[in-house]
Amino acid sequence: MVATPLLRPPSAGWRSLGSTLHTRPAGPAKSSLHTKIAQVTSGKCRYFSTSVSKWQTDTLDRTRNIGIIAHIDAGKTTTTERMLFYSGFTRRIGDVDEGSTVTDFLPAERARGITIQSAAITFHWPPGEGAEGRQIDCDPKLPKSAVSHTINLIDTPGHADFTFEVLRSLRILDGAVCILDGVAGVEAQTEQVWHQASTYQIPRIIYVNKLDRDGAAFGRTVREVSSRLAVYPAVCQIPWFEGGNGAFVGVADAINLQGLRYKLGDDGRSVKMLSLEQLEVEEPPLARELRNARVALVELLSEKDDAIVEEFFECDENHLAVSSMAIISSLRRCVLDQSSQVIPVFAGASFRNMGVQPLLDSVVNLLPSPPESPDPEVSIGGVTGGLRRLLSGDLILEQTEKASAPVKGKKKKKTTALADPRDAISKLQSCALAFKVVNDPKRGVLVYVRVYSGSLDRHSLLFNTNLHLSERAPRLLKMYANQAVEVDSIPAGHIGVVVGLKHARTGDTLLSYAGNKPTPPEPLTSLQLRPIDVPPPVFFTSVEPHSLSEEKRMHETLALLLREDPSLHVSIDEESGQTLLSGMGELHLEIARDRLINDLKAKASMGQIEISYRETGLGASNVVTKIFDKEVAGRRGKAGCTAVVEPIDDRDLSEVADEDTLLAETVEGNQIVIRAPGLQVERSSRNDEEASPLLPPGLEVSSLRAALQNGALAALARGPQFTFPMHNTRTTLTVNPEEHLFGSDTTTSALSAAARQATSAALRDLLSGPGTVMMEPVMNVIISVDEASLGSVVHDISSSRGGHIISLDEEVPLSATDASNTPIEDAARPIDPKRVYAPPDPFESPSIGNDVPTAVSRPRTITAKVPLKEMVGYLKHLRSLTAGRGTFVMSVDRFENMSTPRQKAVLAELRGGF
Numbered sequence: 040m041v042a043t044p045l046l047r048p049p050s051a052g053w054r055s056l057g058s059t060l061h062t063r064p065a066g067p068a069k070s071s072l073h074t075k076i077a078q079v080t081s082g083k084c085r086y087f088s089t090s091v092s093k094w095q096t097d098t099l100d101r102t103r104n105i106g107i108i109a110h111i112d113a114g115k116t117t118t119t120e121r122m123l124f125y126s127g128f129t130r131r132i133g134d135v136d137e138g139s140t141v142t143d144f145l146p147a148e149r150a151r152g153i154t155i156q157s158a159a160i161t162f163h164w165p166p167g168e169g170a171e172g173r174q175i176d177c178d179p180k181l182p183k184s185a186v187s188h189t190i191n192l193i194d195t196p197g198h199a200d201f202t203f204e205v206l207r208s209l210r211i212l213d214g215a216v217c218i219l220d221g222v223a224g225v226e227a228q229t230e231q232v233w234h235q236a237s238t239y240q241i242p243r244i245i246y247v248n249k250l251d252r253d254g255a256a257f258g259r260t261v262r263e264v265s266s267r268l269a270v271y272p273a274v275c276q277i278p279w280f281e282g283g284n285g286a287f288v289g290v291a292d293a294i295n296l297q298g299l300r301y302k303l304g305d306d307g308r309s310v311k312m313l314s315l316e317q318l319e320v321e322e323p324p325l326a327r328e329l330r331n332a333r334v335a336l337v338e339l340l341s342e343k344d345d346a347i348v349e350e351f352f353e354c355d356e357n358h359l360a361v362s363s364m365a366i367i368s369s370l371r372r373c374v375l376d377q378s379s380q381v382i383p384v385f386a387g388a389s390f391r392n393m394g395v396q397p398l399l400d401s402v403v404n405l406l407p408s409p410p411e412s413p414d415p416e417v418s419i420g421g422v423t424g425g426l427r428r429l430l431s432g433d434l435i436l437e438q439t440e441k442a443s444a445p446v447k448g449k450k451k452k453k454t455t456a457l458a459d460p461r462d463a464i465s466k467l468q469s470c471a472l473a474f475k476v477v478n479d480p481k482r483g484v485l486v487y488v489r490v491y492s493g494s495l496d497r498h499s500l501l502f503n504t505n506l507h508l509s510e511r512a513p514r515l516l517k518m519y520a521n522q523a524v525e526v527d528s529i530p531a532g533h534i535g536v537v538v539g540l541k542h543a544r545t546g547d548t549l550l551s552y553a554g555n556k557p558t559p560p561e562p563l564t565s566l567q568l569r570p571i572d573v574p575p576p577v578f579f580t581s582v583e584p585h586s587l588s589e590e591k592r593m594h595e596t597l598a599l600l601l602r603e604d605p606s607l608h609v610s611i612d613e614e615s616g617q618t619l620l621s622g623m624g625e626l627h628l629e630i631a632r633d634r635l636i637n638d639l640k641a642k643a644s645m646g647q648i649e650i651s652y653r654e655t656g657l658g659a660s661n662v663v664t665k666i667f668d669k670e671v672a673g674r675r676g677k678a679g680c681t682a683v684v685e686p687i688d689d690r691d692l693s694e695v696a697d698e699d700t701l702l703a704e705t706v707e708g709n710q711i712v713i714r715a716p717g718l719q720v721e722r723s724s725r726n727d728e729e730a731s732p733l734l735p736p737g738l739e740v741s742s743l744r745a746a747l748q749n750g751a752l753a754a755l756a757r758g759p760q761f762t763f764p765m766h767n768t769r770t771t772l773t774v775n776p777e778e779h780l781f782g783s784d785t786t787t788s789a790l791s792a793a794a795r796q797a798t799s800a801a802l803r804d805l806l807s808g809p810g811t812v813m814m815e816p817v818m819n820v821i822i823s824v825d826e827a828s829l830g831s832v833v834h835d836i837s838s839s840r841g842g843h844i845i846s847l848d849e850e851v852p853l854s855a856t857d858a859s860n861t862p863i864e865d866a867a868r869p870i871d872p873k874r875v876y877a878p879p880d881p882f883e884s885p886s887i888g889n890d891v892p893t894a895v896s897r898p899r900t901i902t903a904k905v906p907l908k909e910m911v912g913y914l915k916h917l918r919s920l921t922a923g924r925g926t927f928v929m930s931v932d933r934f935e936n937m938s939t940p941r942q943k944a945v946l947a948e949l950r951g952g953f
């Protein structure tokens with residue numbers, strides 16, 4: 040599978056693998072592969088181009104948008120650094136432990152040695168000009184890695200606190216490399232990220248790293264892949280331990296039937312290649328195992344792919360005679376067709392510079408190009424489907440039918456004639472997803488985008504469908520880690536950066552369209568690419584400026600932080616005036632603190648990190664009316680409204696809404712319904728900005744709605760009894776035009792103030808009536824332990840921590856972290872490790888070689904629901920219960936009402952200091 044070594048005659052000499060030599064050889068001779076792997080012709084392919092800024096769409100098939108996913112510390116950054124080095128991108132290998140890597144370029148990341156931001160880096164493999172180069176016809180009999188490809192690599196973070204960041208990186212990938220730690224095997228978080236990748240149907244290959252470490256067990260890890268990730272591992276390489284159980288010196292390649300021995304202590308560019316025959320002389324046990332691996336590989340592929348069966352018969356049913364190209368093609372088909380459940384597995388030790396070039400070849404050979412990846416999901420006008428279907432007109436047709444179908448039990452709403460949505464779709468020039476916003480100290484705010492259709496051109500007007508505003512794209516860049524090249528356009532399938540956008544945030548969809556209108560034609564305004572739910576924040580901390588004069592700057596910096604990371608929330612406590620920053624985990628907030636204070640230089644300090652509790656009503660309030668009548672900033676403002684606050688029932692929001700409803704939306708766990716009887720707003724009309732004759736001049740429906748919503752949200756940020764934000768409530772605001780609007784005195788700020796006062800009054804009414812209760816975040820926790828510690832961990836969770844055990848050894852998706860509600864296909868059945876080929880590990884007893892781990896060390900998975908409070912500092916405790924082997928991941932399940940004694944105990948603790 041190694042392009043360069045595969046393509047050269049196996050010889051016992053040391054070869055240089057790297058950027059200097061790329062010859063184009065002849066394809067392998069089919070008939071006698073096991074005796075003669077490849078022949079080399081002297082014909083050379085040159086991959087030169089003159090322009091690096093030209094992004095040709097016709098070279099899209101030579102582009103790979105991939106990510107590296109793994110458990111924390113599995114070696115993502117170390118592997119990425121080697122990739123950059125071998126591709127000629129860097130001159131020396133960066134070291135995570137020294138803090139000199141290219142990808143972890145934030146000071147906070149360098150200091151902690153962990154990856155926080157997913158940086159996008161472009162490089163070429165094999166070294167050359169990548170997809171920008173002149174189109175060269177390559178022999179289809181050669182692997183794709185014979186020609187230089189452009190690889191856009193997204194480095195995803197590994198810590199559970201950054202799940203949201205992992206998700207938003209995942210959704211723009213066409214393929215992924217999953218790195219496993221060869222000592223730790225498949226860990227809880229690997230499973231979590233694996234399932235998230237399954238949600239987006241991302242084709243994957245696996246790389247088992249750290250095989251140089253004591254205790255590394257490639258075979259055991261392969262078996263865990265089958266049992267824990269529920270896929271068939273296609274072992275493409277096996278580790279080469281000197282003399283069978285000595286030092287890790289390289290890999291034996293089951294595709295090309297050769298051994299790759301690296302020079303110890305070297306930078307990994309010198310590799311000795313040995314044919315199977317040579318291995319038989321020099322390392323007979325390894326040669327024997329390599330034959331086993333080849334047989335198992337061909338057998339596995341034959342179960343899933345008919346084409347290789349034919350090839351196998353042509354080779355007289357000789358597993359060793361099947362050509363390496365046939366195997367590569369078969370593996371590629373299986374990787375792209377995820378129903379095969381086949382995942383190729385590779386081996387290496389990135390830190391020792393072993394195994395990374397063959398891995399890069401596999402990225403090019405096996406992972407899909409953008410056009411080969413699954414149709415990206417979009418939502419438009421309440422309908423979801425694939426972007427390609429939308430562009431072909433199929434999806435929107437469904438929407439038109441759905442919109443005109445009568446709603447059960449309701450009279451049909453009056454609608455204006457809808458223009459054919461296909462006309463609107465035909466006006467779409469480009470559609471891109473902003474997947475990352477980074478504040479670069481030199482270049483300003485960089486918005487990383489993945490373009491999905493058309494071509495995003497410099498100076499084009501981009502409509503942001505999340506924020507409903509347009510902004511121009513003054514400059515476009517292609518990023519090489521922290522270096523940039525200016526470009527004129529970013530075509531579909533590519534990743535680039537827009538500089539100079541003032542509003543776009545991570546996760547926003549950006550459109551360019553034909554025509555000079557300020558907004559695109561309906562229903563394009565609602566088009567969203569791969570929408571993703573932001574989980575509710577469960578920790579918070581206060582942020583205080585050092586002085587009053589610093590306050591403005593602090594808020595600007597916070598706003599930037601929120602553009603970068605929308606899973607952070609900022610709110611102001613109305614009464615104390617304190618600024619509160621909330622996030623998904625303790626580490627999440629600590630990193631935010633680092634970013635704010637150390638990187639963005641805000642002169643502010645942060646308080647302690649605390650759990651973010653909530654408050655909810657135990658019944659409905661009375662209807663409360665408030666008329667706001669006051670001078671604001673020298674101008675009279677008068678407006679009124681009524682409010683009712685009640686707990687959410689199980690009615691759907693669409694059932695709550697009627698013809699008088701201007702808005703029915705769930706924001707941060709609370710539903711807001713805004714009604715204006717008789718306003719005669721044509722809601723189903725596509726012109727929401729339409730002024731109503733009942734509205735004072737200058738006041739539009741959209742601004743009335745926004746003002747009322749903001750007012751209600753401000754009031755709901757503070758519960759009447761415990762001052763925690765309200766949760767699980769529905770607030771219905773009603774504006775009666777005749778009673779609550781007062782001509783030109785009714786300004787948006789007066790409306791907002793009236794809504795806030797009415798909601799606050801309804802909350803107080805709730806307190807004097809049915810009362811309120813505290814709610815706490817309850818986590819969905821998945822714990823991985825050995826059989827031996829199962830009992831003590833289960834006991835600890837259920838008795839000392841007040842948790843409920845949901846299941847043992849069953850995959851339960853982490854609700855808040857799973858991107859959609861679509862069932863996870865592969866969460867179903869683990870594959871019996873006995874049916875899977877895995878080479879024996881050094882020191883492994885032959886009797887258990889192919890067996891499941893022994894009873895005491897059998898991995899067990901506990902799924903439980905536990906209050907977050909009881910999970911603070913849990914890792915340390917788990918480690919002590921499991922002799923250091925247990926791991927866990929968690930995500931918010933929901934907020935639950937607290938019992939009176941628990942509420943009392945928590946309040947006493949909070950008052951006494953957390």
Ligand SMILES: Nc1nc2c(ncn2[C@@H]2O[C@H](COP(=O)(O)OP(=O)(O)OP(=O)(O)O)[C@@H](O)[C@H]2O)c(=O)[nH]1
Nearest residue numbers: 112113114115116117135153154197249388389390
């Ligand atoms: N012995 C050995 N150590 C390795 C290998 N690869 C990585 N390491 C070490 O493992 C540690 C973690 O490596 P990283 O590359 O930072 O891992 P990561 O997956 O990027 O971690 P996060 O960025 O925190 O998610 C570092 O100390 C590396 O030096 C390897 O092949 N062998």
